[in-house]
Amino acid sequence: xxxxxxxxxxxxxxxxxxMLGVPIAFATGAVACVFGVWLFDVNTLNLVVSxxxxxxxxxxLVSVPLFILMAMVLEKAGIAEDIFNAAYVxxxxxxxxxxxxxxxxxxxxxxxxxxxxxxxxxxxxxALPAMLKRGYGKSIALGSICAxxxxxxxxxxxxxxxxxxxxxxxxxxQLYMAGIVPGLILAAMYIVYVMGVSYLKPEIAPAAPREExxxxxxxxxxxxxKLVLPGAVAFGVLGSLYTGIATPTEAxxxxxxxxxxxxxxxxxxxxxxxxxxxxxxxxxTCMLYWLFFGASALVGIYTIAGGTEYLKxxxxxxxxxxxxxxxxxxxxxxxLGCIIDWIGILLLTAPxxxxxxxxxxxxxxxxxxxxxxxxxxSYLSPPFGPAAFYLKGAAPPSISMGDIFRSVxxxxxxxxxxxxxxxxxxxxxxxxxxxxxR
Amino acid sequence: MRHFVYxxxxxxxxxxxxxxxxxxxxxxxxxxxxVFRGAFNAPSLWAxxxxxxxAGMAYALGGGYTLLHRKHVLVDLAYGPIAxxxxxxxxxxxxxxxxxxxxxxxxxxxxxxxxxxxxxQQAEGSGTLWNPPLWPxxxxxxxxxxxxxxxxxxxxxVDLGLAxxxxxxxxxxxxx
Numbered sequence: 001x002x003x004x005x006x007x008x009x010x011x012x013x014x015x016x017x018x019m020l021g022v023p024i025a026f027a028t029g030a031v032a033c034v035f036g037v038w039l040f041d042v043n044t045l046n047l048v049v050s051x052x053x054x055x056x057x058x059x060x061l062v063s064v065p066l067f068i069l070m071a072m073v074l075e076k077a078g079i080a081e082d083i084f085n086a087a088y089v090x091x092x093x094x095x096x097x098x099x100x101x102x103x104x105x106x107x108x109x110x111x112x113x114x115x116x117x118x119x120x121x122x123x124x125x126x127a128l129p130a131m132l133k134r135g136y137g138k139s140i141a142l143g144s145i146c147a148x149x150x151x152x153x154x155x156x157x158x159x160x161x162x163x164x165x166x167x168x169x170x171x172x173x174q175l176y177m178a179g180i181v182p183g184l185i186l187a188a189m190y191i192v193y194v195m196g197v198s199y200l201k202p203e204i205a206p207a208a209p210r211e212e213x214x215x216x217x218x219x220x221x222x223x224x225x226k227l228v229l230p231g232a233v234a235f236g237v238l239g240s241l242y243t244g245i246a247t248p249t250e251a252x253x254x255x256x257x258x259x260x261x262x263x264x265x266x267x268x269x270x271x272x273x274x275x276x277x278x279x280x281x282x283x284x285t286c287m288l289y290w291l292f293f294g295a296s297a298l299v300g301i302y303t304i305a306g307g308t309e310y311l312k313x314x315x316x317x318x319x320x321x322x323x324x325x326x327x328x329x330x331x332x333x334x335x336l337g338c339i340i341d342w343i344g345i346l347l348l349t350a351p352x353x354x355x356x357x358x359x360x361x362x363x364x365x366x367x368x369x370x371x372x373x374x375x376x377x378s379y380l381s382p383p384f385g386p387a388a389f390y391l392k393g394a395a396p397p398s399i400s401m402g403d404i405f406r407s408v409x410x411x412x413x414x415x416x417x418x419x420x421x422x423x424x425x426x427x428x429x430x431x432x433x434x435x436x437x438r
Numbered sequence: 439m440r441h442f443v444y445x446x447x448x449x450x451x452x453x454x455x456x457x458x459x460x461x462x463x464x465x466x467x468x469x470x471x472x473v474f475r476g477a478f479n480a481p482s483l484w485a486x487x488x489x490x491x492x493a494g495m496a497y498a499l500g501g502g503y504t505l506l507h508r509k510h511v512l513v514d515l516a517y518g519p520i521a522x523x524x525x526x527x528x529x530x531x532x533x534x535x536x537x538x539x540x541x542x543x544x545x546x547x548x549x550x551x552x553x554x555x556x557x558x559q560q561a562e563g564s565g566t567l568w569n570p571p572l573w574p575x576x577x578x579x580x581x582x583x584x585x586x587x588x589x590x591x592x593x594x595x596v597d598l599g600l601a602x603x604x605x606x607x608x609x610x611x612x613x614x
Contacts, residue, residue, distance in 0.1 A: 020535035021509030021517035026586075029542035048542075052579050057564075059486060065461050065493060066468075084603075246472070253468025282458035283509045286500035290510065293498075294542070326490025334459045339515050384515060 003310040009016040010035060010302060024344045025287070031295035032301045036148045037303050047304075048297040055292050059249060060166055064287040066252030067157045070237075070259045071113040072281050076273035079230050080122035080174035083108050086223035088130075089215060096198030096205035098131045099144040100191050107187040108227075110155035112234040116379065117390045120149035124394030126254035137204030138399065139407040140197055146387040146404065147190055147411035150379040153342070154183035154372045156238055157252070160342060163288070167350045171365075172248040174433040178365045179372060181428050186376070186418045193414055226266055230345030233258035242436055288343065308352055313358045322360040329353050330374060330419070337378020341386070345378070346371070366422075369429040373419045380408040380415070439601045446592040447506055447604035454503025457496035464489045483568040491570075495578045502585030505593065507606060529598055536594045542589065546583030554580060568582055 010031060017027035029048065036044035055061060087101040102123055123145045131141040131321070137319040153160045155174035165172040198205035212344055237255040240246035246254065263269040296380050302308060315325055332353075336345045350371070358364050379387040395404075422428060472486040504510055520531050554576040556562075563569040595601040 015516070017535075017538045018513040019516035019520070020531050021504075021512060022535045022538050023512045025510055026539050026542050030538045033541050033545045045549045047555070048545055049553055049579060052498065052546065052550070053553070053576060056498055056575060056578070057487075057490055058494070059490045062490050062493040064465065065497070066465065069461060069465075250468055250472055253465050254472060256465045257469050278458045278461060279455070281461060282454055282497075282500055283504050283507055285461075286454070286457070286497045286504040287496075287510050288536055289497040290501045290504070313522075340513050341511050341512065344513075349557050383536065 001080060004308050006035075006039075006305060007302075007307055007310070010298075010307070013181055014298075023290075025290040025294040027294070028291075028298040028348075032297035035305070036301045037235060039301070042102040045299065047300055051296045051300055052293045055289070055296060058166070059247075060162065060172065061289065061292070063172070063249040063252045064162055064288055065281050066249065066256055067159060067162065068284055069281040070157070070233075070252060070255040071118065071278060072277035073256065073259040073263060073274065074112050074230055075118045075122070076277050077230075077259070077266065077268035078108055079112060079227075080105070080119060081126055082223075082226045082230075084123070084126050086160075086227055089220050093207055094195065094198075095202060095207045096140065096194045097207055098127065098134065098136065099140050099194045099205060100132075100196070102127050102144045103148040103151075103187055103190045103194065105153050106145075107183070108231075110152040110158075110183065111150065111238070112230050116149050116152045116387065118143050119152055120387055120390040121147060121394045123149065124391045128391075128395055128399075132396070134209075135203070135206055137201075138403050139410075140194060140205050141407075142391065142395075142399065142404050143380070143407035143411045144190065144194055146380055146385070146408050147376075147414070149387050149390070150376040150415075151183055151187055153375050153379070154179045154186065154369070156180065156241075157234075157255070158372065160346070160372055161368060162248070163343060163346055164350065164371060166292070168354045168364055168368070170368055173244065174365050174436065175368045176238065176241055176431040177436060178369050178429040181432055182369055182418065182422050183374065185417065185421060185428060186373075189373075189414050189418055190411065193410065204229075204331055208249070224416065229262035229265055230259070233262055244436065291343055291347060295344075299348070300350045303351075311352050312356050312359070315353075316359065322362075325360060326357065326423070329357065330370070333371065333374040334377055334381070337374060338381045339384055342378055345375070346392075363426065365432060365433055366426045366429050370419070370422060373415065373422055375381060377412055377415045377419075380412050382408075439595050443592040444596055444604055446588045447606075450502040450506045450589050451606075454500045454506070457503065458502040460492050460496040464493055467492075483566070484570070487564060487566060487568055487570060489574050495575060498578050498582040499585065501582050502589040505586060505589045506604075508593070532594060532597045534578060536590055539590045540587060543583045543587040547580045547587065550576070550579030552582055552604040 013031045013034065014027060017030060018024065022030065032048055033045060036048060083105040084101060088098065088104040091097045091101045092102065106119055106123065113119060128141060152158060156179055158179060161175040161179060162172055164170065165175055173222060194205065202207055233255055236258060237251045240251045241248060260269065318325055332349065333345060354364060354367055357367050379385055382405045385408065388401065388408065391404055456580045467485050470483060475481040520528055554573055557573040557576045562572045564572055596603045
């Protein structure tokens, strides 16, 4: 059987399994088993099992639960409210100040809590009612929360980068450093947009009442005080990766310890919070491990059947030049992002796309940042933008899914623009990792 | 069947909680290792390997736990409308989905058991200086497959309306 027919058959089988409601992790695994036996023989199933074993011994994978746990501990300690309150008293006098505060807090939180759902849910509970009460338009209020929450994919410690590093063999430390500047650029673009709107249409983005933000410098500084320790933890984790004194796993483990200490010192530690942080970390991490098990089996079978090689040749053979191929990859990522989760896209497409792009002369770290930019879009884009669903879960009942999806379009536009900036100026991503000690 | 669903749920709940606690052990190993290496210049042979395999075993075994809480990512675009419609279409789709699911789990049980037995017979070690035996890690694979399979069966029974859904201590969860 020729490889192109095989590719279509595997794709069809996968889609069929997913339509039956089988989770991606097990759909990929089952398709791998079926095609393994069909194409070769029953002993191929040993490969499926040994892939699981190999991943269980993968040292980088251990950093995943650690980074998630660090985020969960800080989140249970109420870091999100602290950050938002601080950002609000400092930026409240600006027109559109609340929306600006949302984006600034999301960017700060992204540096401590690399978990998107947590930020959006907190902002939906804390910031959204405040904005609606002061007469903010739904478009600006909902859009800024969804878009701001997405920043966690780009600003380290992002779980997306760890997964990308594992799939493509790049360095986590370099990816983290590469995400910082583009993440800040994107946040700045959001802020410029929000402020622009608030000057053109002051009625949908008013400034905060004077009495709420004129509380004196000392009181304003008091809000910042609570952020010092968690900030130090985040800075310590990134700093140790930047200087290379700790491996990602060690940095994450110490980060967990630091997060617990910060919670205790700020008098926010509770055993119930700790327990639920561990429970949530376990659920998410099991899911991610099993996704890896399944996808790696499927990609393994497809590779020995000659499929990966075939797709690479097919792509490099396209008569559209390397920029054309890059454009095609981006379009596929954006399109897939509308219907499936980033993790599925990453595990199934990165093993094929990234080597092709690297052969064409693109930098794998830069491609990683580009992938994250694409996944920002996927978080917002209907019909399956996870950010919108998180926000719907936390928002008051008067907010409909339609309201949320209508609000995200300008922000998707900004994300596409930022993607363009990243592609036009790769140095925005690459200069920071290039200054790292190796 | 009600008892089956209940006890499988209980088992996976406890396996999941125990697995979750292993992350605390991993954190402690890391802190201990960094302190000993930094302060006393005494790195240990076993730290890296032990925490990696501990985490690997914990999260492999927790697959059934995550399935119990239905937190494995699925593609709603395809299955959502079917689930919403319900009726006999949903029932047949659920059964077919379970069959697909079983292909993978039973592969892990059967071939994973094979691999574990071979590992015991050969007294296989990891080949590092510490050289721990690998069979406990390999034995986790068929065990995890079995836990997943049982949970999938229990979930199917619940979905078909043959048993009540087990009560879960659910909190508002988030995924990255």
